[in-house]
Amino acid sequence: MTLTLPPAPHGGPRAGRHLVDAALWPDVARLPRASALRTAVARRIVERAVRRLPLRVRTPGAAAPALPRQPRGSADGLPTLILHDPGAFFRRIGADGLIGFGESYMAGEWDGDDLVGVLTVLAGHVDDLVPQALRRLRGAWVHRRPASDRNTVDGARRNVHRHYDLSNELFATFLDPTLTYSSAVFASLPAGAEDLSAAQHRKIDRLLDLAGTGPGTTLLEIGTGWGELAVRAARRGARVRTVTLSREQRDLALRRVAEAGLRDRVTVELCDYRRVDGTYDAVVSVEMIEAVGAAYWPAYFGALHRLLAPGGRAVLQAITMPHERMLHTARTHTWISKYVFPGGLVPSREAIARHSAAAGLSLVHDTGYGEHYAETLRLWRERFLGRSAEVSALGFDHVFRRMWELYLAYSEAGFRSRYLDVRQLVLTGRTTADRGTG
Template structure:
């Protein structure tokens, strides 16, 4: 049969790389691509075999999610082998596309946020920290716990912003409310958090009520484009990935308009490491677009800074936290693996497979410099001596040694 010849050719080509991978077909045939296999791909159909014979991270991920391939072995080893198969596939391995320009409307963005975040709060509780922070943590050492690192992230952001008692703070994409609660409790700010996720909105409001902070913290189910007023401090954590490349200037422009003249803003977001593309290599971005973040687009740091400047904001500090996100996603993936059966029962087999592959793949991607995470601190351009920030970065690290 034709597929048998193609499989034979594929195996002969891949054996050259001595990959520790076993292939098991639906008819019982087993083939090892190298010695001492660490991972087994069970190919359950011809459709699954077609994905294998033209491997990319996207095609192999699709086959796994749709149940056409089953996996045995540690998830980190699985991801590594999927990447190696993709890299050795000369037809598809190095393909990169130009940035996708997605049309972002209020309805499209709200639907995309609901798709990703409104799984259920309990689903996220299994693998996030106790405060449910779904963004890059800040590790002083690699031995820090996830809980420590996430608390340190909140303080790192609020200290960078130089938040003072009585100041107003806007959190665009506030998640489950941890940052606005921290800003009010520890720094004395009056905070407004906005989200497009109903589940996040409900739990954040509950947390604020339980903390007795309704007079200082407000949560709204609101699009950032519909916010009015002026704020001393504006922060956006893990949000601008959803904005869209063609909307980035307008997004920063809205922040500019909402920021007080002597205000400070901080954008914390995932960035592409390829200046010519918003894609991760080997089809990783395609998998995330299809199954995890519909309409998500990653700008390169240079593009983000260009659009920020065009919107009238001056970047005063930029920090690359790529290694911190590699550690964060590694923690998430480990916790996800530990609670796999409960998560599968809660979310179903398909969604469980999506998130399992996504979290482990992100850990690999950040560790391999496919994607990065940058914090950009900014003020309004042209304000001269009115800038509220100290002359040096020393203030960011007081008491952190």
């Protein structure tokens, strides 16, 4: 059966574009230039994909379109992508690919009756959406990452500022009271009535156990967050140095350390990982490698090796993606890199293994639990949507709220489709026998 969508009327519905602040969101407020051919190709790709996927497309007010063929055994209730402005939707995709797909959502030109469901279907079939014959033309739809996003020492500070310095109050609207912005580990799934704070403490305790953290341990944390791991390590008797590039996080982490009565055991510094000195029994870095950038992975793993005392352990929590997909993403300016994590790149397990080995580190532990991240993101998204009035009161407009909703849903879909995973890794460096060899 062929799915057909009605043509958009000339000068048709503007969805929410007239409400977009063009000074804040210039590429959302205006439609991009796109040739009729590129727009038609984008439309054809979407129509072809929908015919093959367990997904519906609907335009409000239009006659119900033919539905895609359902896989054998599938139930009713397919997620539905609702096109408020088909013409704008296809034009944005024709001009800018997946960046256009995201900007179209920010503009209010499409929705999903089950946004995570729609995105999970798309993420699970990401390699099949574009016909093989057209993949060679991929360069026509993608943009190179801007040089300004490179994670030089100055660039990394700017990139961190754009995300993590938005507002501590914003993050508090959807994170649990521990202010932990990384995957929790639940006792069982689905989470049910388990408190998210308890699940976050379970994750932190696993990391500290892997690092062998106890009385007298000297521990370096690369990527402070808002200080929960540092406080928990200090309560075990460790002496903690934690570094961040976010002033907002640093200031709040300092207050939280003081409130916990641990200023004698924890120091919080604005410092790039490349400029940290000393050696430590353990180095812990939770979901920070994603912000490093591929060009600087050698520097990151080299720093881990340099900072570990003989016999020490580096413990990472890292989001990962398949290696081939990572290679494509590394060359591409994506919607996430444009609006959410400038300069960021999710590594593959192969990339981590290769770069850590090149730095002289041995990978001795690797455990994944991506389904726990999907559940964590579900809880964050529900809290964020439930407190939209508070987000608005903080000065974030409706375009930002749609952007953040899409970011959380997009990420959850990545883990639900197994396109993404999250790993806890242990790396070891020099042994005591290597002392003095450099």
